[in-house]
Amino acid sequence: MYRVLYRKWRPTTFSDVIGQSHVTSTLKNEIRLGRISHAYLFTGSRGTGKTTCAKILARAVNCLDPQDGEPCGKCVNCLGIASGSIMDVVEMDAASNNSVNNIREVLDEVVFSPGEAKYRVYIIDEVHMLTTGAFNALLKTLEEPPAHIVFILATTEVHKLPATILSRCQRFDFNRITPDVIAERLEYIAHEENVSITHDAALLVGAAADGAMRDALSLLDRCIGLADNITSEVVREAAGLAGRDYLFTLADCVINKDIPTAISTVNTLHSASKSMSRLCEELTEHFRTIMLLRTMKTKAKGLLLLSESEVEKAFEQAKRISLVQTVNCIDILTASLEKMFKGGNNKIEFETCMIKLCSPEFSDDLSSVIARIDKLEQAVKSGSYRIADKSESKSDDTAKSSENTSVNNVVSNAAQPAVVKTPTAVQTVQQNRAAAEERLAQLARNAKPLSNWEDILDAMKDRSAVLYYRMAGTNAYVSGDYVLIEAKDETPFEFLRSDPNRNTIVKEIIKQVLGRTYAIGPYRRTAKAAEEQKKNKLDEFIENISNSDIKLTVEE
Ligand SMILES: Nc1ncnc2c1ncn2[C@@H]1O[C@H](COP(=O)(O)OP(=O)(O)OP(=O)(O)O)[C@@H](O)[C@H]1O
Ligand SMILES: [Mg+2]
Ligand SMILES: [Zn+2]
Numbered sequence: 001m002y003r004v005l006y007r008k009w010r011p012t013t014f015s016d017v018i019g020q021s022h023v024t025s026t027l028k029n030e031i032r033l034g035r036i037s038h039a040y041l042f043t044g045s046r047g048t049g050k051t052t053c054a055k056i057l058a059r060a061v062n063c064l065d066p067q068d069g070e071p072c073g074k075c076v077n078c079l080g081i082a083s084g085s086i087m088d089v090v091e092m093d094a095a096s097n098n099s100v101n102n103i104r105e106v107l108d109e110v111v112f113s114p115g116e117a118k119y120r121v122y123i124i125d126e127v128h129m130l131t132t133g134a135f136n137a138l139l140k141t142l143e144e145p146p147a148h149i150v151f152i153l154a155t156t157e158v159h160k161l162p163a164t165i166l167s168r169c170q171r172f173d174f175n176r177i178t179p180d181v182i183a184e185r186l187e188y189i190a191h192e193e194n195v196s197i198t199h200d201a202a203l204l205v206g207a208a209a210d211g212a213m214r215d216a217l218s219l220l221d222r223c224i225g226l227a228d229n230i231t232s233e234v235v236r237e238a239a240g241l242a243g244r245d246y247l248f249t250l251a252d253c254v255i256n257k258d259i260p261t262a263i264s265t266v267n268t269l270h271s272a273s274k275s276m277s278r279l280c281e282e283l284t285e286h287f288r289t290i291m292l293l294r295t296m297k298t299k300a301k302g303l304l305l306l307s308e309s310e311v312e313k314a315f316e317q318a319k320r321i322s323l324v325q326t327v328n329c330i331d332i333l334t335a336s337l338e339k340m341f342k343g344g345n346n347k348i349e350f351e352t353c354m355i356k357l358c359s360p361e362f363s364d365d366l367s368s369v370i371a372r373i374d375k376l377e378q379a380v381k382s383g384s385y386r387i388a389d390k391s392e393s394k395s396d397d398t399a400k401s402s403e404n405t406s407v408n409n410v411v412s413n414a415a416q417p418a419v420v421k422t423p424t425a426v427q428t429v430q431q432n433r434a435a436a437e438e439r440l441a442q443l444a445r446n447a448k449p450l451s452n453w454e455d456i457l458d459a460m461k462d463r464s465a466v467l468y469y470r471m472a473g474t475n476a477y478v479s480g481d482y483v484l485i486e487a488k489d490e491t492p493f494e495f496l497r498s499d500p501n502r503n504t505i506v507k508e509i510i511k512q513v514l515g516r517t518y519a520i521g522p523y524r525r526t527a528k529a530a531e532e533q534k535k536n537k538l539d540e541f542i543e544n545i546s547n548s549d550i551k552l553t554v555e556e
Contacts, residue, residue, distance in 0.1 A: 006217035009189050010052050012082075013070045017049050017056070018185050018213065019177035024053065028069025031060045036119070037170045038145040041127075043158040044174025050154040051125055055176075058121040061150055061215055077117050088117035094129040103134040107141050110149055119150045127153040128160035135162055142168040155328030176211025185213065186220055190199070190230070196260045197223075197230040204235045208305055232307060241305050247286040248313055254329060254357045255320045262354040266347070276346035277337060278469075280353065285334040291326045293318040322378060325360060332356050440484075440524050447477035447484055447523065452513055459509045467502065470495040477523050483510055484523035493522055 010019045012129065014024035018254040023042075030036060040057065042050040048147035059071035059081050072076050085223050106122065114120040124130075130138065142151065142165065146190075153169060155161065183202035190197040205223070209216035222238040223230045240289045246265055253262035269279060285440060293315055296303075306314060318326075336353035340346045450456075453476040475486040496502045503520065511517050 004218070005189065005193075005221050006047075006214045009217060010055075011049070012059075012073060014053070014056055014058065014060075015070065016447050017053060019181045020049050020053070020174055021173045023049075023174060027053070027057055027060070031057075031066055031069040034314065036150060038149060039142055039151040039153065039169040041158070041161075041166070041169035041171045042152065042154040042174060043171065044156070045176050045211060046156050047209075047214030047216075048174040048177060048215065050174055051123070053172075054123045054125075054154055055089075055091075057152060058123060058150075061121065062086075062088070062117040072312070088114040088120045089123070090121070090267050091123045091125065093125050094134075095126040102135050103130065107137055110141055110146060119148050120249045121150045121152065123152045123154065125154045126156075128155040128157040128251060132443070139164055141167075146510075174379045177206075177209075177213055178211070179206030179209075182206035182209055182211075182213060182216045186216060190220065193224070194231065195224055195228065198232065201232045201235045204232050204305065205239075207303065208235070208239045208241070232281070236305075236307060239305070244282065246280055248310075248317065250283055250354070251286055251290070251317050253320075255352070256316060257358045259355055259358045262358055263351055266351055266354060270347055276350040277340045280333055280337045280340065280350055283335065284330055287326050287329045287333065289314050290318045290321060291323065291330065294323050294326065312501055328360060329357050337436040437524075440521060443479040443482050443521070444484060444523055447479035447482075450476040450478045450483060456509055456513045459513055460506070463505060463509060467495075467505065469504075475523070481517075481519055483514075483518040483520050485520060486523035 014028050017024050040051075040054075042054060044050060056071060059073075059078050060066055060069065062077045062081060063071040064075040064077055065072045073079075073082075077086065081089050090106065092102075110120070110122075112120075124138075138151075139162075141149075144152070144213075151169075153161075153165075158166070158171075182201065183199065183206040186202045186205055187197060187199070190202070201223075205216050205219050208219060219235070219239055220230075222232050226238055227234045233242070246269060249265050250262060252258070253265065266279075270276065285305075289306065292303055293311075304311060304314075321329075332353060336349055340349050456476070457468060457471060457474075460471055470492050471485075473488065474492055477484045477486065487493065496506065506520060507517065510520070
């Protein structure tokens with residue numbers, strides 16, 4: 001009968017255990033010196049050798065003829081424990097025996113000396129699953145352990161263990177195993193099994209296993225089921241990494257801001273029974289690939305689960321999306337995945353997620369602003385951007401609306417694009433800007449100090465501490481239908497601009513105090529003064545883009 005590889009190839013000596021030499025060398029040393037603890041705790045991620053080492057240790061402490069700290073594998077004790085005829089090594093799975101009674105039963109036997117072996121060894125796997133009552137029972141025994149008892153506790157979730165247990169154990173942390181170390185062991189096992197595997201394929205299995213040797217061996221099993229000669233292609237097929245073109249399609253949609261294609265791709269995948277949370281994970285992984293390619297260039301290749309041609313394709317995508325936006329995408333995807341795990345409609349969640357990914361400029365949070373700055377910087381650097389057609393038809397409206405000056409569009413019209421390929425739209429922007437600034441200066445010339453401004457600030461304090469904090473120290477003037485706010489720098493205006501609601505709230509408060517509605521704007525005596533106020537052209541330009549209907553398109 002076929003035995004799965006990971007069971008067949010469970011190491012029987014410490015030297016067979018790979019990637020955990022910090023653990024195995026210490027254990028061997030203790031055996032050699034006869035310094036055996038009463039309680040060991042093995043922690044670390046799954047499939048890294050915890051149970052394996054616990055079994056080896058159970059034999060090593062009982063071996064009649066240990067070889068340099070290793071069990072000999074030949075004496076009656078080694079053979080008896082391996083075959084299960086010696087009952088002194090008790091393996092418990094706390095996940096299924098987690099009741100207080102089960103552990104009590106076990107601990108009741110503790111007082112008896114071992115039957116045939118030197119030590120009675122209790123291996124408690126998944127120990128974090130024990131109930132509080134069970135932990136307390138265990139704790140009692142650990143406080144005064146009989147001399148012939150050894151506990152080996154194993155868990156992936158050490159943070160769930162009570163401190164009282166932790167402090168009574170000798171702790172060993174098992175590491176994730178690196179792909180190259182896994183690959184070496186796989187090549188050895190494949191050779192013993194008369195299977196051929198290429199080095200690249202072994203490395204790919206190693207990378208796909210995420211540090212777990214058990215997962216690596218299961219994947220190797222699946223590969224053997226598919227082919228005698230295991231190549232990277234076979235591994236990709238077995239690991240379900242092949243035929244994932246849709247990830248490139250979705251990433252393209254994000255880069256091109258193509259919402260319709262994104263949504264229809266999601267729908268097609270959903271109809272084909274693709275799990276939306278899995279898709280979310282895969283797309284996160286895809287953006288991670290892009291992130292690594294952007295930051296590590298060719299060095300990233302060894303860390304990726306892609307074929308050569310896919311790496312090339314991903315490289316192309318990486319060139320078309322900024323690092324900041326990539327990181328932002330990963331954040332959005334991770335947040336969506338979390339929401340999916342909390343319950344709700346995964347399909348709607350993923351569609352919403354795709355829309356967010358495709359339209360970073362619609363989001364108000366800081367990361368999206370950074371994404372916009374990043375994109376603009378790229379565009380300014382390459383000198384290649386143009387104002388899209390939509391704005392041209394809109395430009396008349398924009399010109400008219402500049403009459404209706406407010407903090408928002410005064411600043412937004414103040415931008416000066418560097419290289420522009422659509423003269424009409426740009427001229428409009430420039431005209432608007434000049435007109436708006438002229439209008440502001442004119443308003444400022446006729447303005448009178450607003451004596452109630454302190455009352456207005458007080459009212460702000462009642463409404464929102466943050467708002468008050470940002471507006472404190474400002475002055476204000478009245479001119480016609482306008483309240484013009486004077487500030488030392490742009491901070492209060494930036495604060496107001498970052499959320500349209502804030503503008504509305506300020507206007508409401510003004511109305512509440514002054515009894516009528518005013519528009520608000522910055523107090524700037526001359527167009528030149530306005531110019532000086534502008535610290536950062538790029539910022540202004542971003543405002544222009546986000547507050548108007550003008551759409552920025554980066555040309556390749
Ligand atoms: N460090 C290792 N060296 C060699 N083989 C290993 C190693 N770790 C795991 N394996 C292989 O994986 C199989 C499972 O390992 P083991 O049961 O020891 O993992 P574990 O750490 O206890 O995992 P879990 O947390 O899931 O219980 C072993 O039978 C062995 O084939
Ligand atoms: Mg285990
Ligand atoms: Zn032995």
